[in-house]
Amino acid sequence: MDFLSYLISGISLGSIYAIIALGYTMVYGIARMLNFAHGDVIMVGAYMSFMATTRFGWHPLLSVLFAMVVCTVLGIVIEQLAYKPLRAAPSLAVLITAIGVSYFLQNAALLLWSANPKSFSSVVPFDSLRLFNGRLIISGTTIVSIFVCVIIILALNTIVNKTKIGKAMRAVSEDKDAAQLMGVSVNRTISITFAIGSALAAVAGVLLCSAYPILMPTTGAMPGIKAFTAAVFGGIGSIPGAFLGGILLGIIEIFGKAYISTQLSDAIVFAVLIIILIVKPTGLLGKKVLVKV
Amino acid sequence: MKRLRLRTNVDNWLTYGLVIVAYIAVRLLLAGGNISYALQGQLVPITVYIVMAVSLNLTVGVLGELSLGHAGFMSVGAFSGAITATLLELLADTTSTTWIRLGLSTPWIRLSLAMLIGGIIAGIFGFLVGVPVLRLQGDYLAIVTLAFGEIIKNVMSILYVGYDANGIRVSMDSANALKLDEGGTIIMNGPMGVIGITKLSSFTAGFILILITLIIVLNLINSRAGRAIKAVRDDKIATESVGISVWRYRMMAFVTSATLAGAAGALYALNYSSVVARKFDFNTSILVLVFVVLGGMGNIRGSIIAATVLTVLPEVLRAFNEYRMLTYAVILIAVMLVRNNATLQHVYKQIGARLSKSLPTRKKGSEV
Numbered sequence: 001m002d003f004l005s006y007l008i009s010g011i012s013l014g015s016i017y018a019i020i021a022l023g024y025t026m027v028y029g030i031a032r033m034l035n036f037a038h039g040d041v042i043m044v045g046a047y048m049s050f051m052a053t054t055r056f057g058w059h060p061l062l063s064v065l066f067a068m069v070v071c072t073v074l075g076i077v078i079e080q081l082a083y084k085p086l087r088a089a090p091s092l093a094v095l096i097t098a099i100g101v102s103y104f105l106q107n108a109a110l111l112l113w114s115a116n117p118k119s120f121s122s123v124v125p126f127d128s129l130r131l132f133n134g135r136l137i138i139s140g141t142t143i144v145s146i147f148v149c150v151i152i153i154l155a156l157n158t159i160v161n162k163t164k165i166g167k168a169m170r171a172v173s174e175d176k177d178a179a180q181l182m183g184v185s186v187n188r189t190i191s192i193t194f195a196i197g198s199a200l201a202a203v204a205g206v207l208l209c210s211a212y213p214i215l216m217p218t219t220g221a222m223p224g225i226k227a228f229t230a231a232v233f234g235g236i237g238s239i240p241g242a243f244l245g246g247i248l249l250g251i252i253e254i255f256g257k258a259y260i261s262t263q264l265s266d267a268i269v270f271a272v273l274i275i276i277l278i279v280k281p282t283g284l285l286g287k288k289v290l291v292k293v
Numbered sequence: 294m295k296r297l298r299l300r301t302n303v304d305n306w307l308t309y310g311l312v313i314v315a316y317i318a319v320r321l322l323l324a325g326g327n328i329s330y331a332l333q334g335q336l337v338p339i340t341v342y343i344v345m346a347v348s349l350n351l352t353v354g355v356l357g358e359l360s361l362g363h364a365g366f367m368s369v370g371a372f373s374g375a376i377t378a379t380l381l382e383l384l385a386d387t388t389s390t391t392w393i394r395l396g397l398s399t400p401w402i403r404l405s406l407a408m409l410i411g412g413i414i415a416g417i418f419g420f421l422v423g424v425p426v427l428r429l430q431g432d433y434l435a436i437v438t439l440a441f442g443e444i445i446k447n448v449m450s451i452l453y454v455g456y457d458a459n460g461i462r463v464s465m466d467s468a469n470a471l472k473l474d475e476g477g478t479i480i481m482n483g484p485m486g487v488i489g490i491t492k493l494s495s496f497t498a499g500f501i502l503i504l505i506t507l508i509i510v511l512n513l514i515n516s517r518a519g520r521a522i523k524a525v526r527d528d529k530i531a532t533e534s535v536g537i538s539v540w541r542y543r544m545m546a547f548v549t550s551a552t553l554a555g556a557a558g559a560l561y562a563l564n565y566s567s568v569v570a571r572k573f574d575f576n577t578s579i580l581v582l583v584f585v586v587l588g589g590m591g592n593i594r595g596s597i598i599a600a601t602v603l604t605v606l607p608e609v610l611r612a613f614n615e616y617r618m619l620t621y622a623v624i625l626i627a628v629m630l631v632r633n634n635a636t637l638q639h640v641y642k643q644i645g646a647r648l649s650k651s652l653p654t655r656k657k658g659s660e661v
Contacts, residue, residue, distance in 0.1 A: 104619065104626065
């Protein structure tokens with residue numbers, strides 16, 4: 001029964017990673033950049049929801065919407081101010097800028113909300129589910145996380161494959177210049193991608209803090225890096241890959257915590273990242289890209 | 294070519310001169326009692342950060358690969374250095390051979406040995422980490438160095454090391470699992486780190502370490518190997534096609550960088566009475582990266598100046614301290630945006646072209 005319970009919490013944690021990983025994978029697929037600040041957008045989303053419920057006394061669902069709107073705007077602003085001028089710059093410069101943005105968000109949060117951890121109350125109104133005479137308890141947050149993740153993946157898959165903006169996204173990720181020549185507005189497509197990724201980050205932030213109710217300015221950093229690991233695991237640039245990678249990574253982390261060592265669980269996740277990048281750098285579902293001389 | 298070599302020599306001597314003059318100036322100010330107590334406490338950390346920045350510059354600026362786990366090597370060096378120093382002190386008390394006891398009770402010998410061993414062990418780690426890391430490049434390489442930095446931090450905070458009559462014992466469970474004899478000493482106590490370190494570091498030791506670092510790094514950059522490293526940075530495929538082993542030179546730069554960071558870590562640890570693994574986290578790596586980026590990638594003198602100014606500045610501007618990290622972030626972004634601005638680059642080039650008419654040319658590597 002322990003095994004089943006670990007498995008379910010692994011899948012739940014993995015769903016949250018998957019939602020974050022989607023933001024990484026879409027931005028990487030389209031703009032070819034590692035948005036290091038994505039994890040901190042999660043933190044901002046969680047703080048927004050927290051402020052909306054505690055300060056303004058809003059309904060939890062409304063607070064989630066509020067967080068999504070703020071993060072969407074934040075995502076677009078970051079993209080316009082920091083990343084857009086660097087479209088032609090070397091990837092090292094973009095990465096350092098992204099680290100700068102991440103650092104900026106963390107320290108701005110530190111000034112605004114102080115380093116004291118806030119205890120986040122779950123936005124999920126359901127009670128825990130008790131199965132097998134109470135031997136297996138599944139919390140409402142767990143169920144909602146998995147459910148939300150599945151919906152988001154299905155919705156995104158539809159957007160990318162069926163709509164016009166999705167077609168533009170695929171075109172830009174295939175060949176930026178050719179897409180531009182065909183009349184696709186590359187800048188607008190990248191902005192929309194950032195907007196979608198950041199809105200998802202807000203959802204992930206709220207879910208993450210509902211499951212692990214400690215909110216600090218550094219809350220988003222570690223899950224952000226782990227979700228990046230998940231995106232690479234599944235094959236960066238691939239939406240189903242982000243889902244698969246996220247779930248597997250969540251399960252690995254929870255099992256590592258339960259059966260190997262609590263303190264080493266982060267180390268285990270990172271060891272997985274390193275092994276994957278060495279053995280199969282394209283990830284589980286990624287496409288192989290040939291480098292031409 | 295002759296002129297170019299002359300120019301490089303002048304440039305290098307300027308760097309050495311700057312460090313030596315700064316050292317003498319600080320010594321004079323110290324003798325005159327013109328340096329505040331708080332600033333005196335920063336002298337050793339300044340030298341540590343200079344060595345960290347110069348060594349990271351070797352990876353980021355000269356080799357052209359972003360390392361986000363430099364604090365990991367500092368951590369390895371700090372702990373192996375602190376453990377070595379403690380062991381040597383215990384050995385000095387127990388040994389019967391007179392010359393060993395005399396040697397080991399001299400603080401600077403213990404410090405040098407600790408820094409040497411810290412550096413060597415960090416170098417070995419650098420090699421082990423480098424084997425998988427250097428198969429990658431770009432963003433992936435950066436993220437894997439970050440992963441290694443985190444793994445090192447995690448492992449260091451569950452490591453227990455003890456010493457008793459039977460020798461050194463290591464455990465990853467708890468201090469009790471070391472099963473020390475009576476009279477044994479716990480040297481490293483998991484998350485609490487190494488406690489009760491005898492303070493060995495001094496400003497002069499830091500100054501000497503900076504000089505050694507500069508001799509190693511500057512000579513490496515201007516050697517045949519250094520030119521190969523820069524060639525790898527500028528174009529891997531072209532370099533490989535003229536028969537230069539890319540792997541070998543990348544590894545050379547990476548291991549040298551890790552070794553120097555390890556020695557700096559040992560110097561840092563021995564400046565305090567205790568050292569914990571949490572200190573060497575991602576933020577420390579970023580801090581050093583900020584020094585490198587602001588000093589100019591590939592510019593060794595720039596790293597030295599940036600590390601000094603940015604460590605001293607918060608001490609001077611106490612009131613500003615709250616916004617320090619925020620300012621760092623803004624500066625980091627601004628520098629990147631300005632450096633990569635097409636219009637400004639055009640202006641730089643024009644100024645460069647005008648200057649090159651009057652001065653012997655020096656071709657700069659691709660700036661990031």
